Amino acid sequence: MFATRYLPLAGRLMIGLPFAMSGLGKLGAYGATTAMIGAVGLPFPPLAFAAAVAVELGGGLLLVAGYRTRTVASVLALFSLATAVAFHSNFADQNQMIHFLKNVMMAGGLLQIAAFGAGALSIDNRRGTGALGTATAVAA
Template sequence: MFTMNSTPNAATALPFIGRVLMATIFLLSALGKIVAPDANLAYIASMGLPAPVLGLVAAVMLELVGSVLLGLGYRTRLVAALLAAYAVATALIFHHALADQNQLFHFLKNLAMAGGLLQVVAFGAGAFSLDNRRAPVATAAV
């Protein structure tokens, strides 16, 4: 049976694996927006949001930069908090038609992603991260 106490190497790697898995959905979403901007602009406009181009650019930047920083574990708590807020906001704005089973699925998916990201906010990036890199030890002058 797997326990965190019996496999310290696996436990050390789990936060890294979790961050990469969560970052992947944001990275793929950003790439999808870059590849098909017209469809995404139309979707944003159909929701009645102002400045669809600005919204698309902001979403791509947050998803692209956020996914890379989350995966690397740099400024992880802040990035995870921003991505969690973004996931909840996009659930409420774009997936609020809960009578539609597909929209309900996406709404719940976004909430689950936010929950995972809040775990990162609470517990940090883990051992394999830029946040956890060791600072050089200062040596005393002789």
């Protein structure tokens, strides 16, 4: 009971809070972040900045709350893979390879959340969509 009730919340906190913190950090570093986006050759750095902040900050907070968790986790997984390829694909630099692999691992964890849902302690569960997208009843 403990594992199925509390571990999904712990997992959502451990993966959602760093995303939210990263989004907040970007808000305070607009110039540096848009310069980095432009340096890797992505088009429209201001638009990419806004999208990154929305995905990281908004997605991280929604994941923590357990709201529309499957969709949010899927978007964050795709975002993690895209940033791995765009920003961390220089494997000649060991630090970049570590960041690439970290992003791939985060995507794997997020896909687990997408597959198995938010868990008992979530808004999704209160709405009846907490596990496998179907109505669930969890004893309090």
